[in-house]
Amino acid sequence: xSSTAINHTLEHSGHAHDDHAHHQxxxxxxxxxxxxxxxxxxxxxxxxxxAVIGMFLSILFRIQLxxxxxxxxxxxxxxxxWAEGGRIKPDFYLSLVTIHGxxxxxxxxxxxxxxxxxxxxxxxxxxxxxxASPLVNMLSYWFFLTACVxxxxxxxxxTGPASAGxxxxxxxxxxxxxxxxxxIGMTLWLISMVFFIASSLMGALNYISxxxxxxxxGMDLWKMPLTIWALFLTAILGTLSFPVLVAGVxxxxxxxxxxxxxxxxxxxxxGQILPQQGGSPILFQHLxxxxxxxxxxxxxxxxxxxxxxxxxxxxxxxxxxxHAMVYSLIGITVLSFIVWGHHMFVTGMSPFLGxxxxxxxxxxxxxxxxxxxxxxxxxxxxxxxxxxxxxxxxGLVSFFISGGLTGIFLGNAALDIxxxxxxxxxxxxxxxxxxxxxxxxxxxxxxxxxxxxGRMMDEKLGxxxxxxxxxxxxxxxxxxxxxxxxxxxxxxxAFTEFEFMKEWLTVNTFISWAAIVSALxxxxxxWNFFHSIFYGKKAPQNPWNSNTLEWxxxxxxxxxxxxxxxxxxxxxxxxxSKPGSPVDFIPQTIPFSETxxxxxxxxxxGNPEAERIQLEWQKNDEAERLAEDKV
Amino acid sequence: MLSMAKVPLEQDIxxxxxxxxxxxxxxxxxxxxxxxxxxxxxxxxxxxxxxxIKVHLPIAFLYSSGxxxxxxxxxxxxxxxxxxxxxxxxxxxxxxxxxxxxxFFASQWIAWTxxxxxxxxxxxxxxxxxxxxxxxxxxxxxxxxxxxxxxxTYIKQNKGIPHYKNMFNMELTxxxxxxxxxxxxxxxxxxxxxx
Numbered sequence: 001x002s003s004t005a006i007n008h009t010l011e012h013s014g015h016a017h018d019d020h021a022h023h024q025x026x027x028x029x030x031x032x033x034x035x036x037x038x039x040x041x042x043x044x045x046x047x048x049x050x051a052v053i054g055m056f057l058s059i060l061f062r063i064q065l066x067x068x069x070x071x072x073x074x075x076x077x078x079x080x081x082w083a084e085g086g087r088i089k090p091d092f093y094l095s096l097v098t099i100h101g102x103x104x105x106x107x108x109x110x111x112x113x114x115x116x117x118x119x120x121x122x123x124x125x126x127x128x129x130x131x132a133s134p135l136v137n138m139l140s141y142w143f144f145l146t147a148c149v150x151x152x153x154x155x156x157x158x159t160g161p162a163s164a165g166x167x168x169x170x171x172x173x174x175x176x177x178x179x180x181x182x183x184i185g186m187t188l189w190l191i192s193m194v195f196f197i198a199s200s201l202m203g204a205l206n207y208i209s210x211x212x213x214x215x216x217x218g219m220d221l222w223k224m225p226l227t228i229w230a231l232f233l234t235a236i237l238g239t240l241s242f243p244v245l246v247a248g249v250x251x252x253x254x255x256x257x258x259x260x261x262x263x264x265x266x267x268x269x270x271g272q273i274l275p276q277q278g279g280s281p282i283l284f285q286h287l288x289x290x291x292x293x294x295x296x297x298x299x300x301x302x303x304x305x306x307x308x309x310x311x312x313x314x315x316x317x318x319x320x321x322x323h324a325m326v327y328s329l330i331g332i333t334v335l336s337f338i339v340w341g342h343h344m345f346v347t348g349m350s351p352f353l354g355x356x357x358x359x360x361x362x363x364x365x366x367x368x369x370x371x372x373x374x375x376x377x378x379x380x381x382x383x384x385x386x387x388x389x390x391x392x393x394x395g396l397v398s399f400f401i402s403g404g405l406t407g408i409f410l411g412n413a414a415l416d417i418x419x420x421x422x423x424x425x426x427x428x429x430x431x432x433x434x435x436x437x438x439x440x441x442x443x444x445x446x447x448x449x450x451x452x453x454g455r456m457m458d459e460k461l462g463x464x465x466x467x468x469x470x471x472x473x474x475x476x477x478x479x480x481x482x483x484x485x486x487x488x489x490x491x492x493x494a495f496t497e498f499e500f501m502k503e504w505l506t507v508n509t510f511i512s513w514a515a516i517v518s519a520l521x522x523x524x525x526x527w528n529f530f531h532s533i534f535y536g537k538k539a540p541q542n543p544w545n546s547n548t549l550e551w552x553x554x555x556x557x558x559x560x561x562x563x564x565x566x567x568x569x570x571x572x573x574x575x576x577s578k579p580g581s582p583v584d585f586i587p588q589t590i591p592f593s594e595t596x597x598x599x600x601x602x603x604x605x606g607n608p609e610a611e612r613i614q615l616e617w618q619k620n621d622e623a624e625r626l627a628e629d630k631v
Numbered sequence: 632m633l634s635m636a637k638v639p640l641e642q643d644i645x646x647x648x649x650x651x652x653x654x655x656x657x658x659x660x661x662x663x664x665x666x667x668x669x670x671x672x673x674x675x676x677x678x679x680x681x682x683x684i685k686v687h688l689p690i691a692f693l694y695s696s697g698x699x700x701x702x703x704x705x706x707x708x709x710x711x712x713x714x715x716x717x718x719x720x721x722x723x724x725x726x727x728x729x730x731x732x733x734x735f736f737a738s739q740w741i742a743w744t745x746x747x748x749x750x751x752x753x754x755x756x757x758x759x760x761x762x763x764x765x766x767x768x769x770x771x772x773x774x775x776x777x778x779x780x781x782x783x784t785y786i787k788q789n790k791g792i793p794h795y796k797n798m799f800n801m802e803l804t805x806x807x808x809x810x811x812x813x814x815x816x817x818x819x820x821x822x823x824x825x826x
Binding site: 132133136201205206208209210212213214239240241242243244246247248250251254258259260261262276277278279280283286287290 | 675
């Protein structure tokens with residue numbers, strides 16, 4: 001009800017907005033913008049910059065892992081003390097993996113992915129002029145940028161950035177004496193994360209409120225594109241899980257700075273007994289993973305939503321099992337809150353509790369498999385167009401399967417005793433949430449680039465980028481499974497010290513080469529992206545012949561999105577290749593009265609009057625055709 | 632903000648509804664934060680006899696509870712006054728609520744000193760007792776936010792903003808303040824049960 005009421009009143013605003021659109025200064029248009037489309041671009045470009053930094057860090061530690069005995073004087077030129085004699089120091093190696101993980105999980109795949117596509121697509125696809133609170137939306141971006149700057153700032157401190165892993169387990173993260181990165185670097189990490197959480201929450205609250213309150217006329221929940229469903233449920237996950245991280249992080253700050261002992265007990269550092277007694281480090285893991293596990297779904301669900309949309313559009317077929325897709329997203333959302341214990345199987349948890357967490361974890365395979373099969377069924381006998389966006393969407397499905405299968409291994413409490421903290425885990429999550437989510441994100445970038453910048457990206461470079469990324473990611477992460485099965489632990493600085501790991505050195509060199517080559521492949525994307533913003537081919541209004549509302553807005557962005565009234569929605573977003581229709585797509589804004597030849601009776605469920613009109617039309621149509629045949 | 636003046640009034644009023652919904656969502660995040668903290672307490676204490684709250688809760692916490700309940704009442708009167716367009720009365724009761732908010736802070740402060748003196752300091756090898764400070768400190772941060780909102784509403788109303796905006800401010804502020812009241816009662820009862 002509420003949505004329709006709002007739209008009546010918002011209808012007037014289109015013109016009012018036009019009048020003062022010209023008076024925007026550079027500062028209000030590009031910097032302190034409250035327009036959701038501009039904020040989306042800000043999130044995307046910041047996310048891309050952070051991704052490049054994160055990738056660069058990974059190349060640095062891949063150099064160490066691939067060639068542990070070799071010196072690279074150039075490293076010393078750039079990194080100074082942290083790579084004396086051209087070799088990365090162990091402490092700095094740990095900083096590299098920590099910041100790589102933090103950047104990729106939070107800054108790229110949470111803010112860069114959700115931030116970009118929630119901001120861009122929510123108002124455009126549900127038919128709203130802007131977010132519930134554009135001001136809070138702007139603040140969300142600025143908090144995010146502040147978090148990025150602080151996190152990067154920790155590279156310019158004397159003791160270096162945080163190095164306790166992206167999961168910052170105490171006591172390592174709580175004691176500045178324990179490792180140099182736990183000094184000022186860790187403090188900056190925590191401050192940065194507080195800003196980041198504030199940013200995420202402001203964003204998520206806005207997304208939920210906008211979706212629930214500001215949909216255009218006719219856009220009921222079951223007519224929403226799957227992107228919106230995914231972004232909506234992602235925002236709910238964030239709203240419920242990020243506050244828990246706040247609790248965990250603040251208690252850690254108390255332990256670090258005030259001498260409390262929530263997490264610390266019985267510690268001896270450099271021969272000195274520490275005063276903290278009675279704390280429980282496991283408590284931190286509970287608090288962390290209560291966020292941490294939903295977080296991996298915060299990362300993957302928007303990517304799944306984008307994939308649904310891209311695969312359906314480019315297969316020219318309705319998405320297979322729309323309702324099942326929504327229910328499986330809801331299932332994943334609910335289940336994600338009761339599986340965090342599978343990260344803690346080897347903490348001395350009671351085997352009974354471990355069994356419970358194992359069962360809930362394995363149940364997640366069900367909605368995930370439903371989604372996978374629905375993607376495959378959508379592709380099945382589709383009229384597939386292999387655009388770069390489509391390739392990346394298929395890439396997501398591939399990574400989601402190959403990475404998801406190993407999740408079933410790791411979810412088993414008994415198997416996890418062997419596999420825990422080995423490269424098997426690294427392989428698993430880099431495929432299922434790393435590569436899959438980044439493929440979803442890139443798919444979204446290629447698909448909605450015309451909407452964001454009014455220009456097209458170059459297809460050939462897109463294909464080049466895809467194959468480098470797709471093959472590269474498999475070459476990097478697949479061999480890691482075997483290392484993990486052999487017991488090679490993660491986070492180790494060099495494998496030359498252990499006899500049984502020496503044979504993996506050649507594999508490590510191979511992985512490092514694969515990583516370097518696929519990183520170079522990303523240059524194709526960066527060039528394509530930034531070049532096309534200015535010099536790309538001008539985009540038509542609806543380049544992919546898509547059904548959703550965003551393609552009904554003008555190519556030139558205006559504040560308020562639609563120049564006149566917001567269009568009304570009459571149908572679901574997946575009427576591709578509908579039998580009886582002369583065209584292969586019917587946008588959501590076309591009423592059924594204009595598509596009499598392709599209407600089905602189930603389009604009018606519960607509306608006998610409409611069914612009667614349809615039947616009458618069909619009778620007349622048949623009679624006409626018979627008459628024509630006779631002539 | 633400049634553009635707001637040009638936008639039709641009716642639309643401006645309508646755009647407030649999703650904003651009010653934001654406050655409800657914020658309350659949910661707050662609930663999650665305190666649910667996490669109190670669960671952390673339960674997980675930490677978890678049947679271990681050396682842990683748990685070994686001291687009597689200061690009587691000042693009881694006074695705090697009384698103060699915040701009374702402040703909820705005055706807030707309700709302020710809201711009613713605003714609805715009936717009795718602006719002076721609205722300011723009076725808002726002012727009272729602000730004062731009670733500060734009194735609440737004072738009583739919490741007293742409770743902390745009493746706790747400290749009775750042998751349950753914040754830096755404590757029995758972190759169950761540290762949790763008392765954490766609960767009430769997190770709550771106090773919210774209280775200051777609430778006082779800030781009340782001050783904002785008060786000042787804006789004094790400047791003579793349109794009635795619908797005043798009502799919007801009042802709705803948000805009172806919603807948040809009543810939530811803080813209930814939240815404190817929850818925390819107090821939680822502590823009493825774990826004493």
